[in-house]
Amino acid sequence: MECQRCPVSGRNLATVESRKEKFCDECFIKFVSTKQRKQMMKDEFFRNLFKVLYPLEKEGSVARILLPLSLSDSGSLAMLDIVHDLLLEQVKQHNNHTGFTVDILTIFTGETVSIVKERMESLVKEKLLKLNKPNIYKVHFIDINEFFSNTSRVSNLIIDDGNFEIFAKSKSVDSGSRLCLREILGEYCLNNSSRTDLTSIIKTQLIKHFAYENDNDAIIWGHSMTKLSEVIISLVVKGKGSQIATFLDSESFDTLDNRPCNYKNLYPMKDLLSVEIESFLQIKSLTRFLINFEETNAKPNCLIAKKSSPLLDQQKLVKNMTINEITTKYFQDIQNDYSNIISTVLRTADKLTEPRSSMTKPSQCQICQSKIYTDPSSWLDRITVTSSCPIETSEEESAFKQWQDSKLGQSHTRYVELLNEIKKDTANNHDVDDKDVKLCYGCLILLNTSVKDKNLIWPEVDTMSSLLSSTKDDKELNEILNQFEINSDREEC
Ligand SMILES: [Zn+2]
Ligand SMILES: [Zn+2]
Structure with a gap:
């Protein structure tokens, strides 16, 4: 097999074949x-x-x-x-x-x-x-x-699984409380x-x-x-x-x-x-x-x-x-x-x-820093039913108890406590910066489904x-x- 690119006079042996063409x-x-x-x-x-x-x-x-x-x-x-x-x-x-x-x-x-x-x-x-x-x-x-040790503030992000709203508690970090990748x-x-x-x-x-x-x-x-x-x-x-x-x-x-x-x-x-x-x-x-x-x-x-x-x-x-x-x-x-x-x-x-933005002011995702064009929280809230149906029979009551005592139930209790704590903190704190926390749709889904307790501490890169x-x-x-x-x-x- 000969190379198809060499001059006709002296063609080398082909060694590579790509896109239907042979090359030396x-x-x-x-x-x-x-x-x-x-x-x-x-x-x-x-x-x-x-x-x-x-x-x-x-x-x-x-x-x-x-x-x-x-x-x-x-x-x-x-x-x-x-x-x-x-x-x-x-x-x-x-x-x-x-x-x-x-x-x-x-x-x-x-x-x-x-x-x-x-x-x-x-x-x-x-x-x-x-x-x-x-x-x-x-x-x-x-x-x-360095991504963690170079930032002076971190956000403790949590998502409310009831309406997909994101809450964040911003805090400064000192050398004792530095995060690392492994963590x-x-x-x-x-x-x-x-x-x-x-x-x-x-x-x-x-x-x-x-x-x-x-x-x-x-x-x-x-x-x-x-x-x-x-x-x-x-x-x-x-x-x-x-x-x-x-x-x-x-x-x-x-x-x-x-x-x-x-x-x-x-x-x-x-x-x-x-x-x-x-x-x-x-x-x-x-x-x-x-x-x-x-x-x-x-x-x-x-x-x-x-x-x-x-x-x-x-x-x-x-x-x-x-x-x-x-x-x-x-x-x-x-x-x-x-x-x-x-x-x-x-x-x-x-x-x-x-895409054309439907946001009132330009926003960036706190995790991946990409631009946000549509508010994913309100969109998800509009298309999802998250409330559970009420417990009616004693059978349901005992099933619920069982779930509450299981690992899954315990972790949910922990999550609810954490959510309430961060919610309370943001309500008390009237710092303007803390109010407008945004995540892009992809990071919101990641936080909601792939992160423990829907809670992540992440550096604020602008610091x-x-x-x-x-x-x-x-x-x-x-x-x-x-x-x-x-x-x-x-x-x-
Ligand atoms: Zn050649
Ligand atoms: Zn993102």
Whole structure:
């Protein structure tokens, strides 16, 4: 089988087959990086960010890009590799100048910290240092728990299951009462879907806050077309469909806690399928930098020699999967033969615009920070009957008693007590801030069904203090990058 892209005179053996076309290694790498670069040059704003602009001395002519890198996510690593090659080219063509610098931001948890740092170190030494120019990359690490330790106030949120009204008690936190991720996921979340959702909300918030404080011009996200379609469908399933337009928006500047930001969001990998990204990493032998590379090697790809088949015994039962895992599996299963479905999902979603708001004043969800267009509490209240029918017979009476004594009944009693306590507090407290608590429909449902006692303590992100100062700019790694600066200067002398 020959590559269909090579010149007729000397065709290489095909190694990859994707979208009904056969590629050799070289042509495939070119195919993937062209797709990414096309997105990076999609409009004037991004062209100006990524290109080398003349005159070079002009202030602000070098853009600052934030690249969130997750070493368990193939998309972000492939993106970094292509960005790296672009920088190498610019240095060569523009007499040691580049159009932009890159802040690489990795969020870690206590459990992953050592392996993340180890892999990052080899990535810096084996790859990033190949760029013969200092101060292009800066490596940052954030502990995910900064989300809790950086905010000075938290809201104790609870939902009234009678009419879906939300009550919140705001309180300040001191060092003794700091929350941590483990506590939230272990004590509050009732299932894996809510754990995944809250973790991903935290990560996104941290990345955006970092970009805001660090004055970045753009955040480039490593989502593939497959991944974006997964997110879109998951948002719809979770009742967060109204967020799709803002999520995909790469034309407007972002807003954070109602403050305008100087950065835009971009998805440079959005024209690539995840099987293509996996194959790209394998061909360029980059999987060794990933934390779960054994797993990655078994992921579906489109290499001709190494068609992988997911191991049956490793497949989870559907009922044990999170909503995200179910949609991921669906898109992974169809992407080899029906990739057009994936692009249709994305193209359709791309056409969506923000819904018209029926709110009297702009509101944001206290948990996920997304805009709220319709008040979900009153809508749910209108369509749901929550009152129970009265007890009439002695049989019903004893059944009710039994229920009250059961675990479920006891937990309900606890919930009612907590609800009354928070309700009373908010009634006594005439602080204006506490009155207008809003959650989006998706988070309201999450709180109502997947969180213990329908009660969650969540940081008030608008009280987040400087994230930048508590970010571990990794000294060792940046030193390696800087040492290189000294060495390379010497070499030039
Ligand atoms: Zn070829
Ligand atoms: Zn929300």
